[in-house]
Amino acid sequence: MGVILKDLQRVQWTRLQAAGGASARAVPALLSKAAWSDRDTARVAVDELGDLVCELGFVVQEATAPSVPFLVELAGAPHVLCKADVLELLRKIFIGRQWSAASQAFSSGTGIHLAPQVGWEAAAQEAVRAGQHVFEGLTASVDPDVAQAAAKLLQSIEEDSRLSAEAKERGTNK
Structure with a gap:
């Protein structure tokens, strides 16, 4: 696995839930494929990874935040050939709010509790925010697809921060 992804084995992937309730055991192999393969193979790996950790492009899973x-790391590694795809997956993960929306809809006494899933979203969003410095550097990439994907991801992060600040402000002005 080389210099990047060296800590993959520290995560107990088989104990984490991926899409459809399946085990996330395939995540390390897909991350490695994305890191070390030719462009086409790497892009397919990122697509398959997205199916596991960001189902339908907007539903995060238990395995999402650890991924x-x-x-x-892949986005910031010089040799990775699918950076734009990785950045787009990170953006989808960041903006995914399916569990939060469902939780709000069900909060009216249905007895359905989605607290763990809402926690998965929050942890995934925080993990994406932690990589913001990497994304900022990628906006200057010579690859226009990478620069555009990084800018789009940063725009999503900034928009979320603005909306959160506005909501907080409204809450304190009541």
């Missing part, structure tokens, strides 16, 4: 630091 994010490795995705950030």
Whole structure:
């Protein structure tokens, strides 16, 4: 696995839930494929990884937050050939709010509790935020697809921060 992804084995992937309730055991192999393969193979690996940790492009899973630091590593590694795809997956993970929306809809006495899933979203979003310095550097990439994907991700982070600040302000002005 080389210099990047060296801590993959520290995560107990088989104990984490991926899409459809399946084990996340395939995550390390897909991350490695994305890191070390040719562009086409790497892009397919990122797509398959997205299916596992960001189902349908907007539903995060238990395995999502533990995957994010490795995705950030891939985005920042000079030799990785699928950076734009990785950045787009990180953006989808960051903006995914399916569990939060469902939790709010069900909060009206249905007895359905989605606190663990809402926690998965929050942890994943925080993990993406932690990579912000990497994304900022990538906005200057000579690859226009990478620069654009990084800018789009940063825009999503900034928009979320602005909306959170506005919501907080409204809450204190009541």
